[in-house]
Amino acid sequence: MPYQILLVDDELTSLAILRKILGIAGYEVTTAQNGEEAIIKVKEKKFDIVITDFNMPGMSGIDLTGEILKVEPEMIVILITAYASIKGSVDAIKIGAFDYLTKPLNREELLLALQRACDKISLLKENQVLKNKIEQSASQESKSDYLTTSEKVKTILREVKTAASSDSSIVITGSNGTGKEVLAKYICANSKRSNQPFIVINCAAIPEQLLESELFGHVKGSFTGAIRDKKGYFEIADNGTIFLDEIGEIATQIQVKLLRILQEKEFSRVGDTKILRTNVRIIAATNRHLLKMIEIGKFREDLYYRLNVFEFHLPSLKDRPEDIMFYFEKFVEDYSVIYNKRIKSIDQAVKDILLKYTWPGNIRELKNIAERVTILSEGNIISPDLLPSKLLYNNKILIETADYNTNKETIVKNFEVNFLMKYLKLYKGNVAATARAINFHPVSLRQKLAKLGIEPEMIKYN
Numbered sequence: 001m002p003y004q005i006l007l008v009d010d011e012l013t014s015l016a017i018l019r020k021i022l023g024i025a026g027y028e029v030t031t032a033q034n035g036e037e038a039i040i041k042v043k044e045k046k047f048d049i050v051i052t053d054f055n056m057p058g059m060s061g062i063d064l065t066g067e068i069l070k071v072e073p074e075m076i077v078i079l080i081t082a083y084a085s086i087k088g089s090v091d092a093i094k095i096g097a098f099d100y101l102t103k104p105l106n107r108e109e110l111l112l113a114l115q116r117a118c119d120k121i122s123l124l125k126e127n128q129v130l131k132n133k134i135e136q137s138a139s140q141e142s143k144s145d146y147l148t149t150s151e152k153v154k155t156i157l158r159e160v161k162t163a164a165s166s167d168s169s170i171v172i173t174g175s176n177g178t179g180k181e182v183l184a185k186y187i188c189a190n191s192k193r194s195n196q197p198f199i200v201i202n203c204a205a206i207p208e209q210l211l212e213s214e215l216f217g218h219v220k221g222s223f224t225g226a227i228r229d230k231k232g233y234f235e236i237a238d239n240g241t242i243f244l245d246e247i248g249e250i251a252t253q254i255q256v257k258l259l260r261i262l263q264e265k266e267f268s269r270v271g272d273t274k275i276l277r278t279n280v281r282i283i284a285a286t287n288r289h290l291l292k293m294i295e296i297g298k299f300r301e302d303l304y305y306r307l308n309v310f311e312f313h314l315p316s317l318k319d320r321p322e323d324i325m326f327y328f329e330k331f332v333e334d335y336s337v338i339y340n341k342r343i344k345s346i347d348q349a350v351k352d353i354l355l356k357y358t359w360p361g362n363i364r365e366l367k368n369i370a371e372r373v374t375i376l377s378e379g380n381i382i383s384p385d386l387l388p389s390k391l392l393y394n395n396k397i398l399i400e401t402a403d404y405n406t407n408k409e410t411i412v413k414n415f416e417v418n419f420l421m422k423y424l425k426l427y428k429g430n431v432a433a434t435a436r437a438i439n440f441h442p443v444s445l446r447q448k449l450a451k452l453g454i455e456p457e458m459i460k461y462n
Helices: 012-024 035-044 061-071 086-095 107-144 151-164 180-189 208-216 252-264 290-295 301-307 322-338 348-356 362-376 389-394 404-426 431-437 442-452
Strands: 004-008 028-032 049-053 076-081 099-102 170-173 198-202 241-245 281-286 310-313
Touching: 004 012, 004 035, 012 028, 012 107, 028 035, 035 049, 035 061, 049 061, 049 107, 061 076, 061 086, 076 107, 099 107, 151 180, 151 310, 170 180, 180 198, 180 241, 180 281, 208 252, 252 281, 252 301, 290 301, 322 348, 322 362, 404 431, 404 442, 431 442
Parallel strands: 004 028, 004 049, 049 076, 076 099, 170 281, 170 310, 198 241, 241 281
Antiparallel strands: none
């Protein structure tokens, strides 16, 4: 099926010429003569790429790009302008445009930009399919077993399995990155609510004034911006499970409403007096000491004891060293599939370094490093030079075969990788924009990225 392109330009002659060029090249083209018309068409039909003129009456190309990305965050947008400027290109890239071309358009340049866009779309789709397969596999595994080789965690899991079959509320404690959400999903998967909604809410990530509305819903007019009635998560997740991550961060007012749900199974939306009922199981998690918070008046004692029917503490990764290589090897295997690598082994020096590191970021940090070394690997062995410098030097760990040149090469490579990854993420994987920002020739930058094993299209950016 040909790629679907929306072409936006207020000049009819330019619109007709571009439509003919793209049609001959095999693309299916829809046109719009202004930004407002383009937004309507984006909402009505699924497009792969939007090509828009920069300067148009009414809504500009920059404004249109911003509005389109609100509707379709993954949309590829290419801006075209007759008035090239550094500020214009930077603004375009910052707002999320994939590329920025200048008039008069060179046919080959346009088609090359489109080919790059299509390549990115293809890679992202393939990447998503592979990730879905891995997540599905992990989900199936979680129903029968929790992946660990730690005897400490296995002891916890025996009680967790029993608690999972009940409807009682559960509190999971542990440092950031220890896998509290994974354990919550495991509990849900092994419960009688496994086929019902499972909703994850990070209480620390939602502003206090919005969290109450997110949890319990609101009625129209209850506060500024409440333009319609809205269901909250406790209404949506009826008969399912809600995972309240970082529960220690919630305000006292919301704690009172949570207590009412635990005691009476009822609540009301913000701004409403109508009583609603819900049959939701609550699993809460925190990295804070709730009993100490009770002592200083930051957490309600009655809520704590209502929640804490079962409490499970996940040990930090440094306290379960047998899981370090177990998880690392699994993550490398998973990322090898995603990034089409053929990793066959891990150097013994790498294993020694990983086992000696203290892992302040726990499993989450380990997973990120596994992704990094898989991306950077050019052969079939994970070698020490692929590891971040903090693992090699901050802990005074030296590679056994290291000499002056080896150390120098490792430091330089780590600098290049960290520097380039930073700016590629900033410019959303756009090599041309990154090259302009760091004063590097685009061709040379592409060669450098290839040498380092970095694929811009595969970078995960925020």
